[in-house]
Amino acid sequence: MSFGTEWDGPQVPVSGDGQQAATAALASAAYRDDQVDKIKEADNEWHQSTVKPGRMRLFRPNLGEAFSRAVVDRMLGPGRKPLIQSFGSEPQFVVEHCLAANNIRRERDNRLTAVTVLCGLLFLPGLIAWLLVFQLRAFVAKRDDKRAGTLATVLLLGVAVLAVLFLIRTPFSGFWAWYARAAVVLPVIGWYVAKVICERTAKDLRARWDGLLSGSSVGIKVPEAVPRGPNQTAADALRESLARLTAEQQSNSVFYAGPKGILGMGTRWGSWQLAEDLVPADPAREIHPFRSWDVIRAIHDQLTLLERGPLNTGGFPKPSVKHWIVTPIAEKAGAVSRPEGTDVEAFQVKPHAIQEICNKQQFGKGDRHYLGVQWTLWDGQLVITMMITVTVLHETLRIEVTGHALGPVNGLFWSKPEAPTKEVTKTFKPWETRKVNLPLMTTDEVVRLAVRAPLTWYPPLLNWLGGSLGLPEPFGLRHAWADQPWRHRFMADDALRAATPVLRVVHSAAIKVLAEHGVDTDKFGSRSSALSGAIQDPSPKKADLYDA
Template sequence: MTVDGGYADFFGPQVPRTGDASQTATYALASAAYRDNPVEEIKKADNEWHQTTVKPGRSWAKIFRPNLGEAFAAAVVARMLGPGRKPLIQSFGTEPQVVVEHCLAANRIRRIRDLRLTAVMAICGLVFLPGMLVWLLAFIIRSAVAKTENQRAGALATAVLVGVGALAALFLVKMPFGGFWGWYARAAVVMPVVGWFWAKRICEQTAKDLRDRWSGLLAGAGIGAKVPEAVPSNPSETAAEQLRQSLAKLGAEQQSNSVFYAGPKGILGMGTRWGSWQLAEELVPADPTREIHPFRAWDVVRSIHDQLRMLERGPLNTGGFPKPSIRHWIVTPIGENASAVSRPEGTDVEAYQVKPHAVQEICNKQQFGAGDRHYLGVQWTLWDGQLVLTMMITVTVLHATLRIEVTGHALGPVNSLFTGGPTAPSKEVAKSFKPWETRKVMLPLVPTDEVVRLAVRAPLTVYPPLLNWLGGTIALPEPFGLRHAWADQPWRHRFMADDALRAATPVLRVVHQAAIKVLAENGVDTEKFGARSAFLSGAVQDPSPRKADLYDA
């Protein structure tokens, strides 16, 4: 079943099945939507090529500033599902649809909390506005003073709040006027405090739910994202239908066979190119009295494709390669600092897929000069989605020279920021009778300042542009893809590096054997090709990772 544009139709949230290779990386990224860390921590996940920008809000409105989960979920949903969005980079090794659905689920949980807090603010704050403003001013002064490193300033911050409380108690006892306004003034002092206790209870319930989901995802519990707004119950629910189609479009773009080469950044989504091996020899007839039987680059590529399917088989029962993904890719060159990409369009493209006849034509004809290029890719998703290995093969024929190039790309694990679980708030304090020893004191799950921040933000969440202007937001690195934006290099992990290096030798040998077989069948002298293949087979015995796209010129 399909919807408009040919995208695959589906209903309800898509959750990775037990045993999927991409669970760990997918759930690690999805857990960011439920986090309550400071928003600045997203900068810790930046890598060499991609940096996330934290856009500050108004300097006088820091109380409206979002935390990491709020900013991440809002930014990801807007970037990946927003109307008129720019094209996305595929997230190999993860399921971006699942991450987006968890962002939607986290937004829904927070929206329910904010509706309740808005009701509290209306009942206990707006009706008794003078008292709320006085208490809010006291909290803002206390927070500003408490953030300094001076211990005396911290004590002063507590004294400010205690002083305001004492004045409020005195005001209740010694009311300067009576009648209706006297009772209103008393209520204006008391009701904001009652509202704070009410709001604290709401915030703690929501924080516990969010943290349970955060820890559950990292534990691999397979917690599903509840997104009822993506399942239209009748044809008149246009918003739900639009969201459903946006999710389907995201899934279709993830399956696209079009990728982008960004110079030293490598193929976006696949990682940098760490190795390259080339076999290039002259096409000479095996029989001088006969000409070479005409063949095309596609004939060689098709033979290589068939032989690569046998990589998972071997003469010994020793485990070996898992089943790889083997696909034909159309690679488009873009600038190293390009801020956007443009996917191929026209009659040769359907649902983000370049049609097979167009792939074959590019393989045979676009080998020199401007235009897209064809690559045959064999890809493994390993370490529960934390490592993506891709070997790309391209075949070109210029004049009487056939060239077969094999390149290795590696995308490492997601940054450790996304794999850390929630910790209970606590602090170390000195023991009363043994000041040289310390003990751990558990703190409230939602501190006082956080309750005030959430309560003040809640009424403005109905209009996100104003809230973003006041409190700030984050700008995702472009061209954006969930996986490669926060990926580390695999070379710091010994076994991941070993897996990347070991894959090169067998792939190279299979490619050369398949190509030489086609050449021999078409009357080409394969002696030089065989000698060159043997030399490369020996050279690749001890490969070392390097930045193959950084030319010393």
């Protein structure tokens, strides 16, 4: 199933497979027509969105309009702040859908603007009068009184009757009489034409919304990202912004925000430490010199073999094993700053710098090195990350393994479009009710879109009048609206089960390196056995909330 669009431009390939379910759920927000305040339902305890109110309710955006505009501005805007990686999803896929949604709405708004100019601005007195009526009706309808809806309807009918009387007995004569009649009638005709335009676009947007959540391949066309000539600097800038977004997604630099855990990987739910003194196996001989990197490299090699096992019973899928540079930031920090300099290229800390940090920056200020093994499971809904660090202080070697889990995308993003309905009492059976379908486009919604359309060319003014959506900072698409995995039994089981084999592989690889360098491994082995027994039944804790 594919939904085309009318403009030209190359088709951007998209993923319709099940492994991109979480990404598709996030992308579907660009096409939604819910109230913008509904995004607050998806917030978690660490990240909250802000809905900035506008000056006039008539210009307010819906969720899809506010979300797509906010995401594009935040992720592609010039001079934007650094982003947090979206593990378990593809941010470029989401951004491209936001761009496509903006294009669909822009095309609709161009048509609505023409209708507004021809049927509204040329007959401005009538347009202002009708807008005042709708504004008064909206004010009456939002009252808590149960009769507010009836009063609003009666108000609109009363104004319609007055308009008919005005058409029959206008106080003007000559040209102005006909102009006055046109000023009353043409805004209504314009409203009907606008309704047809809005309904056609709404059906397209809802079809895309439903297609993303159903696993269908929904086509994206972003023609403005493809330069058609040497002078199209805007297209070049957009293409470079998309490439920069993809490069930043692959960065090996992450940020630790206290109780929030590693941003993008979720909170730290467990920690296991093995720390013993380095004692020569032969008292007559010294330990062969080695560094933390030698231990980390051996652990890395063994972690890449986690999908192998003695029995053909499924087990681990192939993990992603990667070296990370972790930068500490404040819990309430509103922005992050990525490492810069000659040791960084395309958001990647170079291997020699990683090795130097691993060996030297183990105490005091500065970035730290962690080796991470990560699984993306449940169609991108669950991201399990085990982080390993090795430190040597004086004669004590410490191997620390910590567990991080990023849960599923909030259920708000999984709701499919539903036809608007209401319950009414049956005519001959008043004790029973039935559902009736309502028009997809209400009168108020058509007026809202028609009034907003001429101002979409200048978003700052539209945001000032109608309000906008503020994204949680530091912003990353995936972790901003992620729930905890512990409410889902099988997701929780997967996170907990991964800890034991990872811990044992880490310990066995480290102990082998120590033995090869002449270290007495008896105490390390005993301590490892004790930890292996203790981790038989792990339970999630808030490991970063110290009771001090």
